[in-house]
Amino acid sequence: MTVIISLLAAVTLILIAIIGAGTLGLQYLFGIVIPYATLAAFLFGIVYRVVKWARSPVPFHIPTTCGQQKSHPWIKYSKLESPFTALEVTGRMALEILFFRSLFRNTKVDLKKGPKLVYGSEKYLWLAGLAFHWSFLIILVRHLRFFVEPVPFFVAALQTLDGFFQIWLPIIYITDVVILVALLFLLFRRLYDPKLRYFSLAADYFPLFLLLSIAVTGYLMRYTGAKADLIAVKELAMGLLSFRPTIPVGLDTIFFIHLFLVSVLIAYFPFSKLMHMAGVFMSPTRNLANNSRAKRHVNPWDYDVKVHTYEEYEDEFREVMKAAKMPLEKE
Amino acid sequence: MYDAGKVITGIIVFLILITFPFWFNAASGRATYKPDPEIITPDDQCVETAEYMKRNHMDMLNQWRDQVVREGQRTFVAPDGKTYELSLSNTCMNCHSNKSEFCDACHNYMAVSPFCWDCHIEPQETTYGYK
Structure with a gap:
């Protein structure tokens, strides 16, 4: 059911773009107003969410570790698995963000015949996740050719590398194939396993369908007969970026579908699970050093409790205690 | 806000990176080309x-x-x-x-x-x- 709702949501978005930009000809709305509005929502949303997270205290010092902690100098400790200094934390974070190190340890549980509970390693999620994220990043950077003039050398270099195999014309990019395979795997992974299907929500399927629709509309404009007029596309982008927006001649409905889906994605981004992009930097289980034996972590929640120490108690009752011949710390 | 220095630095770095096309085009002066x-x-x-x-x-x-x-x-x-x-x-x-x-x-x-x-x-x- 959640799958169908998500699929319907993606189809509805495509229909909105077809009817809005195509049939009704609201190109100004879909080409200028919506991109600006969604970009504003994206920037505002990200900052808002991050600040909101930063305002919540981390009551406990909770780095999750899986290596020897730093203790005596003659015991070798694991710098990346149990970081002690800020530099080591940075190294651990970098591996987490760039290579999803913790997901590499992902395990699966299966109930086999017997009944027998079997635990095993599960690397496919890590592999598909890594393949998807890196492809997405490379595709995003490649798209800079539509957004900047002159096109920087690294965009051209990335394009050449991505089109290394020179198959088809226009050359099929490796990342275009990889991202499609990865997204389909991530989708079927949720559908195939009953346990995963049980706890998958519409919010899990919707981004997958949205990303798939974006990818497919992109393929249609590059590889098939529905080719876009790229000069017009870049003219639109450059107009938006220099705050002199115009709608150039030559933009097709398929381009507006692509643009509208991307607009929806970036507006949806800060208010959905996609915010793990910023969240990964703010996970206290990852970004804290495991140094609680060397440095005191004070709970920011700690209420300033009025205490009456033993010293003060003794000062208050010294005479009485002396008279009762009770032992005193200070005479 | 906790760790305000780090969080604000992070937000600023993110905003600079994400607005790259805006300031790059403004700097290159070829936005209307x-x-x-x-x-x-x-x-x-x-x-x-x-x-x-x-x-x-x-x-x-x-x-x-x-x-x-x-x-x-x-x-x-x-x-x-x-x-x-x-x-x-x-x-x-x-x-x-x-x-x-x-x-x-x-x-x-x-x-x-x-x-x-x-x-x-x-x-x-x-x-x-x-x-």
Whole structure:
């Protein structure tokens, strides 16, 4: 059911773009107003969410570790698995963000015949996740050719590398194939396993369908007969970026579908699970050093409790205690 | 806010990166630049319409190459009935002899580097004869 709702949501978005930009000809709305509005929502949303997270205290010092902690100098400790200094934390974070190190340890549980509970390693999620994220990043950077003039050398270099195999014309990019395979795997992974299907929500399927629709509309404009007029596309982008927006001649409905889906994605981004992009930097289980034996972590929640120490108690009752011949710390 | 220094630095770095196209274009001063491929053709009609060529010339060139190299088929019949020789150097470049002002105008703008000249010899452009 959640799958169908998500699929319907993606189809509805495509229909909105077809009817809005195509049939009704609201190109100004879909080409200028919506991109600006969604970009504003994206920037505002990200900052808002991050600040909101930063305002919540981390009551406990909770780095999750899986290596020897730093203790005596003659015991070798694991710098990346149990970081002690800020530099080591940075190294651990970098591996987490760039290579999803913790997901590499992902395990699966299966109930086999017997009944027998079997635990095993599960690397496919890590592999598909890594393949998807890196492809997405490379595709995003490649798209800079539509957004900047002159096109920087690294965009051209990335394009050449991505089109290394020179198959088809226009050359099929490796990342275009990889991202499609990865997204389909991530989708079927949720559908195939009953346990995963049980706890998958519409919010899990919707981004997958949205990303798939974006990818497919992109393929249609590059590889098939529905080719876009790229000069017009870049003219639109450059107009938006220099705050002199115009709608150039030559933009097709398929381009507006692509643009509208991307607009929806970036507006949806800060208010959905996609915010793990910023969240990964703010996970206290990852970004804290495991140094609680060397440095005191004070709970920011700690209420300033009025205490009456033993010293003060003794000062208050010294005479009485002396008279009762009770032992005193200070005479 | 906790760890305000780190969080605000992070937000600023993110905003600088994400707004890269805005400030890059403002700095390069080429935001309003639009390529204007110069057409100096003696004929006033291409093998297909300009609108078709704009989007599909790469497909056509690819088909032409396959037809010539693999099938030995060297004639193209245009929609208007005219026949042309399938040849980049002799047919296309005969009219569009100004590679640097015609081909490269859009290709540079879109960062496209077609591999035509991996096999074909790049045309020797004369400094006279057009413009």
